[in-house]
Amino acid sequence: MLAPMRAAAHVLAELEREIVVPGAGLDRLRLTPVPFVPEVRLHLAEDAIVWWARMEASVGRRLPPPYWASVWxxxxxxxxxxxxxxxxxxxxxxxxxxxxxxxxxxxxxxxxxxxxxxxxxxxxxxxxxxxxxxxxxxxxxxxxxxxxxxxxxxxxxxxxxxxxxxxxxxxxxxxxxxxxxxxxxxxxxxxxxxxxxxxxxxxxxxxxxxxxxxxxxxxxxxxxxxxxxx
Missing domain, CATH: 3.40.50.150 (Vaccinia Virus protein VP39)
Known part of the structure; x- marks a missing residue:
């Protein structure tokens, strides 16, 4: 098991790759204005469920639901x-x-x-x-x-x-x-x-x-x- 600091750095690198090379399908992240708060832009999933499934397959382990990838x-x-x-x-x-x-x-x-x-x-x-x-x-x-x-x-x-x-x-x-x-x-x-x-x-x-x-x-x-x- 990775130590906490190393694990955090690993996750940061994983997400940075998703942002830098976002892809073109429903499983991508994109930087977009928030509908009710357009002053703020967030990196959100085109489809959080599709993104989640691809990421779990990619990293080979279960991941927590990506609540952060949608705006609530x-x-x-x-x-x-x-x-x-x-x-x-x-x-x-x-x-x-x-x-x-x-x-x-x-x-x-x-x-x-x-x-x-x-x-x-x-x-x-x-x-x-x-x-x-x-x-x-x-x-x-x-x-x-x-x-x-x-x-x-x-x-x-x-x-x-x-x-x-x-x-x-x-x-x-x-x-x-x-x-x-x-x-x-x-x-x-x-x-x-x-x-x-x-x-x-x-x-x-x-x-x-x-x-x-x-x-x-x-x-x-x-x-x-x-x-x-x-």
């Missing part, structure tokens, strides 16, 4: 909210939890954050954030640690898009968000009304009609809320 509704709403209200991030220390592509982290940096960290346990997401920050000419640090049993320190604003996608994740994330809020951190969540969202424990601060980019969603637009942990 909750993250788009949060990023839009930060860019429309830059005072939320300007001059502050920001943590983007379960960052995926790093869209919200990039938006926080563009809004003038003093320091931005993007955290995700998927090493491919960590690598993607590195390349997406570079594409948008902003500075974002990354970490791949599982933070959910901790209390975040040195964070003024914690942002989390699309983290209530299943029951197990919701059970771990919610206490973490409330511990952060209790410690004085401003906590903002973006969510399109998924079934595991504990709406009664969060306060709605904004509502956005976000273009649908997710597979298996029938409507071209989703209503997405930005919520604050009480």
């Amino acid at each position: 509704a909750g993250g788009q709403a949060l990023a839009r909210h930060l860019l429309d209200h830059p005072e939320l991030a300007a001059g502050r220390r920001v943590l983007d939890l379960a960052a995926g592509s790093g869209l919200v982290a990039v938006a926080a940096a563009l809004a003038g954050a003093d320091r931005v960290e993007a955290n995700d346990i998927d090493p491919y997401a960590v690598a993607a954030v590195t390349f997406n920050a570079r594409a948008n000419r902003v500075r974002v640090t990354t970490s791949g640690a599982d933070l959910l049993d901790s209390v975040p320190a040195g964070v003024d604003l914690l942002v989390a898009g699309d983290v209530f996608y299943d029951r197990g994740m919701a059970r771990r994330v919610l206490p973490f968000l409330h511990r952060a809020a209790a410690a004085g951190t401003d906590v903002l969540v973006g969510d399109p009304g998924r079934g595991h969202l504990p709406a009664h424990r969060l306060a709605v601060v904004a509502d956005y009609p976000v273009p649908t980019t997710e597979p298996c969603v029938g409507s071209p637009v989703r209503r997405v809320q930005v919520l604050r942990a009480r």
Whole structure:
């Protein structure tokens, strides 16, 4: 088994090859503006499932689902909210939890954050954030640690898009968000009304009609809320 630092460098090199030589089919990555946040460009998969299948065949091992290779509704709403209200991030220390592509982290940096960290346990997401920050000419640090049993320190604003996608994740994330809020951190969540969202424990601060980019969603637009942990 590769040591963590060597493994991270290996994944970074793998993803860099995918970006530098993107190919022409559905299994390619391409740098494209985000539909609801066109100020930000991300390296996204033409078809994330096809890309995932090819990459697993190429590297000869199972890979985590490439959530970072698509742009999700909750993250788009949060990023839009930060860019429309830059005072939320300007001059502050920001943590983007379960960052995926790093869209919200990039938006926080563009809004003038003093320091931005993007955290995700998927090493491919960590690598993607590195390349997406570079594409948008902003500075974002990354970490791949599982933070959910901790209390975040040195964070003024914690942002989390699309983290209530299943029951197990919701059970771990919610206490973490409330511990952060209790410690004085401003906590903002973006969510399109998924079934595991504990709406009664969060306060709605904004509502956005976000273009649908997710597979298996029938409507071209989703209503997405930005919520604050009480």
